[in-house]
Amino acid sequence: MLDIKNIDVFYGDVQVLFDVSLQVRPGEIVALVGANAAGKSTTLKTISGLLKPKAGEILFHEKNIHTLDSDKIVEKGIIQVPEGRRLFPRLSVEANLELGSYPKRARAKAQDNLKNMYEIFPQLYDRRHQLTGSLSGGEQQMCAIARGLMSMPEVLMVDETSLGLSPLLVKHTIRTIKEINELGTTILLIDQNVNYALRIAHRAYVLENGRIVMQGEGNSLLEDPYLRKAYLGI
Amino acid sequence: MILQILISGILLGGVYILASIGLTLIFGVAKVVNFAHGEILMLGMYLTFWLYSIFNLDPTYSIAIVIPIFFLLGTLMYLFVIRPSLNAPELTQVFATLGLSILLQNLALLLWGADYRTVKTFYSNTAVTISPEISISVSRVVAFVTSLLILLVLIIFLKKTYIGKAIQAVSQDRSAAMLMGISVKRIYMYAVGIGCACAGLAGALLIPQYYAFPTAGVSFILISFVVVVLGGIGSIPGAIVGGIIVGLLESITGVFVPELKEASYFIFFIVILLIRPNGLFGVKGAGEEGAR
Ligand SMILES: Nc1ncnc2c1ncn2[C@@H]1O[C@H](COP(=O)(O)OP(=O)(O)OP(=O)(O)O)[C@@H](O)[C@H]1O
Ligand SMILES: [Mg+2]
Numbered sequence: 001m002l003d004i005k006n007i008d009v010f011y012g013d014v015q016v017l018f019d020v021s022l023q024v025r026p027g028e029i030v031a032l033v034g035a036n037a038a039g040k041s042t043t044l045k046t047i048s049g050l051l052k053p054k055a056g057e058i059l060f061h062e063k064n065i066h067t068l069d070s071d072k073i074v075e076k077g078i079i080q081v082p083e084g085r086r087l088f089p090r091l092s093v094e095a096n097l098e099l100g101s102y103p104k105r106a107r108a109k110a111q112d113n114l115k116n117m118y119e120i121f122p123q124l125y126d127r128r129h130q131l132t133g134s135l136s137g138g139e140q141q142m143c144a145i146a147r148g149l150m151s152m153p154e155v156l157m158v159d160e161t162s163l164g165l166s167p168l169l170v171k172h173t174i175r176t177i178k179e180i181n182e183l184g185t186t187i188l189l190i191d192q193n194v195n196y197a198l199r200i201a202h203r204a205y206v207l208e209n210g211r212i213v214m215q216g217e218g219n220s221l222l223e224d225p226y227l228r229k230a231y232l233g234i
Numbered sequence: 235m236i237l238q239i240l241i242s243g244i245l246l247g248g249v250y251i252l253a254s255i256g257l258t259l260i261f262g263v264a265k266v267v268n269f270a271h272g273e274i275l276m277l278g279m280y281l282t283f284w285l286y287s288i289f290n291l292d293p294t295y296s297i298a299i300v301i302p303i304f305f306l307l308g309t310l311m312y313l314f315v316i317r318p319s320l321n322a323p324e325l326t327q328v329f330a331t332l333g334l335s336i337l338l339q340n341l342a343l344l345l346w347g348a349d350y351r352t353v354k355t356f357y358s359n360t361a362v363t364i365s366p367e368i369s370i371s372v373s374r375v376v377a378f379v380t381s382l383l384i385l386l387v388l389i390i391f392l393k394k395t396y397i398g399k400a401i402q403a404v405s406q407d408r409s410a411a412m413l414m415g416i417s418v419k420r421i422y423m424y425a426v427g428i429g430c431a432c433a434g435l436a437g438a439l440l441i442p443q444y445y446a447f448p449t450a451g452v453s454f455i456l457i458s459f460v461v462v463v464l465g466g467i468g469s470i471p472g473a474i475v476g477g478i479i480v481g482l483l484e485s486i487t488g489v490f491v492p493e494l495k496e497a498s499y500f501i502f503f504i505v506i507l508l509i510r511p512n513g514l515f516g517v518k519g520a521g522e523e524g525a526r
Contacts, residue, residue: 048412049412050412069417070412070415074415079413079415082409082410082413089406090406091402098399099400099403099414102399102400102416103415151415
């Protein structure tokens, strides 16, 4: 349903993505893994419309979206939880969540969704009037994911799911992502923790220096000798 | 005596808040300094003056006309002056709104001449005497109360509506707002529209006490800059506190050292900048992540 076809992406004159292609099918969890500066975040920014590819195209349900502005892309049902959470620091948890339902597709059901989010993330309910700038890292991550879900996305993209979280919280986050997926949301995630990412992903892509160098099922990539050596250090 | 000074300072501050809040809103959201803000206020004075002289409309009622007209004027200013300069270097942005300010001054001179005009309402010269020492001008109270009501409506709008929350979101993190599906350009347009409506309103409320003339906006934009930088650029609570402080300062020095009235808040302003470079309520880096 989400089809990235041979995109080249630049920052100014510097090319960062080279001929990148990847697909996300309905209901899947797809992981995009790679070292620092490989171009993972750049890929997500391009899907979200913050960057425009110089070549190639991005299709969503067979329609071009790479020419659209970011707000139109969200309206179509693709949302991103950006690297570093990027919550609005001087707004409350609840106001952040409500902003998640800014797209017209989600506004009518905003109140129901808010209730659902508080059920999935009870700690957010307790902190609903607190400014998000004062939340702990784990709470911020929950809030960022919940804010993304408030838009009722078809595809939820999460950049750096587990960065800066304790191992326990990482486990909790990963479990949450799995549950969200089981409820019907397709997921494209980036994680520095290749081990975790490949464990929950149905399929995965490996990005190196702006190029896709490997792809396959999560489990089979975990068995791959090159990947084990380069990313898991085994 | 002291009470009298405090009261008139606070009353003055109320209108200064309204005059400055649009400037801080436009800067906070679109990261553009609207140098034409004083001229928008001046046009608000003229519109209110003409509504009074032609239709005999009281300035307090004319705000119902001033709000939509100045909101529209703001959106046009965004579309034709600010938007084209958003991707230009900062200096070009300055010239865009500064150029507009000069254009509007000249236009006003051409249309209405250099005469000083004002509105004398039935309450213009009435004052309420509370005690032998304290008497309060009714028109100042009317302007103050109306300012506060408008401010209250603005704050509720920002806190409760989707557009209001989106305005706050864009001012706090522009790219995150884009990722939430907020059309940043449209929010800029609303912010400039609302900012201009506030400036026009301030003009409407000031006209019973001040004169409208083509360069009437100049002294108000200077005051607004002091208020905004004092409170912290882009901060609404900052503009509120800053407005009251500048109003008080003006009324205190106006009594004790009238020659230094205008100089005094600039001195205060420099001192504040030395102690708190981001202003009283400023957030570090509020001016970063510019409109580009
Ligand atoms: N705004 C920018 N301007 C210029 N270059 C950039 C910009 N953002 C990223 N880059 C460069 O693009 C390359 C890819 O960056 P990107 O953020 O996509 O990497 P990443 O795979 O997400 O890395 P990380 O794991 O550290 O988040 C890097 O070399 C980076 O320096
Ligand atoms: Mg990244």
